[in-house]
Amino acid sequence: MAFDWVQDDDVPMAGPSFMQRVQNAMRDDDVPVARGPTIATTTAPVAQPVSRLQRDILPIEERPIIQQLMQHWLNERAAPDVLPCRLDLLNDILEKLSEQASLVTRLRADPDTSEEEHFQMMLVQTEMERVRFIVRSYLRTRLYKLENLAQYVMSQPGVQANLSATELQHARNYSKLVANQFNSAVMVNLPEAVRALDDDSSDMGIPPMVTQPVWRQPVFIHALRDCGDLDLNAGEKLRIEKGSIHLLPYERVQPHLSRGEIELI
Amino acid sequence: MEDSYYSIDAILAENQKLQCTFKHSVPGLGYLEGGDAKDIKESDRVQLAYWLALRPLLQTGSADFTIPASFSQRVQNALNAEPRSVRLSSLVGGGGHWYALGRMIAQLLDHKEATQLAGLLNKTFQQRLIDLMDQAQHFGGSSTTSGQGGEDFREGFDATERELFALAQDSTRATKIWHESSDKNH
């Protein structure tokens, strides 16, 4: 009377699933445990969790999708500009979350579901909530940045390519909203010559009105590959070896980040 | 410190006053001297906010400025000898930003002097940072500046150091709580 309730290899979990932890724990025992048919053994094989050590050097695209999302989330939180939107990854994950949710609903309503299976499902639901948390935080971090940089974004087609259609529309809406607010609350009472919203007197040390990303913001990088020599100030060079960790200005490492050679931590 | 057009801290930092001496008269701006004079006269000494002094100093060559006491030769000597012994808060006032003021002044100097000042700022910051972090992680006790010495040091922080200290303390506290919690394996 066993039935499948975890269909997919790629269970969206933030770490080893409960069942994997249970199975690993059992292997620690000296006493072999007879395992008859249970929900655990009748499920489709779950993808082996990648150990932290291996994962640490694995190119991002080769990791399980949840770990990919987590890394893109970390990158996004550390980077001063808005990185390319991983909508594909999000859609995959959201689809799987949706599938899991319907599955769980079905099983919870099924009178044949055992006590143990109900408990397991609660753990699966907890994992799902944690994945949702990361998705939320990823989107909100991007939202926060694109609002602060809205005017800049609207003037840079290159940056716009990094946004999803929804994000781009929001940047457009938001920059209009702020401009309207400034114009109606402030500029309307000032002389015409003073009303510009794009002054730039950086030659005299005044930051431009159109706020730019802080390109020189220091970020911690973790090299996933050998990146050769990095040019620093005053002719110095820094060798970036695979597995090494450095604190560097973002603008120096940005090309390596976009090529997937480093990750931000 | 964040340095954007809209940054409150960046705007406030530029309100710092500089002592300027005008090389020629300036019509109509006598009120800057606080008295009744209509115009600024040649050789007049006027306290100008940094943001206002920039163009007369750098663009129109209308004035010279005096390096403030907080960066005098005496202070520089003391910092070069023992950076941790100087109370930066006494130099710029309780909520003052000594490092930010230093950076602003460096913009007004010629290349050689600016490089020297930048070097001093960096060296001072790095050396004081060691003790700052040490104290933050041990809640006030450290091998080099413990007890009353530690308290004096902390009272001498400029605003930036005070912020860093608070952040480091919070971080240490949070790490401690995490270590002691039973949930960290999940």
Add this chain to the structure above:
Amino acid sequence: MSSSTELSVQLITECKRSSNSGTLYKYNDNLVRQLSREIRVLDRDLTALLSSVSHLPANEIPHPELCALTMIQTTIERDKRCLLAYHQFRMSMLKDMYWAVGGALPHVLNDPDVRGKLSPHEVDFMREYARITMEYRSDLSDVVDITMGIITPPKDIHALVIVVRDCGVVTTELGAIDFQKGQRYLVRRADIEHLILQGYLEEV
């Protein structure tokens, strides 16, 4: 002009105090008007000074007049910067308040304490911000609710809560629950997180 009672200094100092205390102050309409007026006066001074030297080619304007022109221009720019920074600072605070209550705009605007501190423009801003954010959210609203908390990762799908303010009957995944003030309930976090954010429930 160079004293600590300068209008622009007052406006920005108010922002700093507001930021330090984490409270929103009342919109300082008076100060904003005065500063705008100062800009208009300075602009007139600038125009007058310009006309007095307009007969001269640019490179023959005497140093005193040139210096005065740049200093007046700089002051105008400075005042403008402070006005805009003030409004931007308040917009940021209002956005923070919006997200702090999980995007429930009425919760902010219907609070008389908050409403009394906003200028009419700011009320419009909040409404419009809520509208464009709704538009953004509508894309994903059936799969993920981005207004939920992003500070603490959930460790448990359930939360033990106590009712601190009446919120009546709430539909949850377990059915309708009539939350009684002072009582405790074990509920699914996702169902009631917005009630925690808005202050009706408190996590035990």
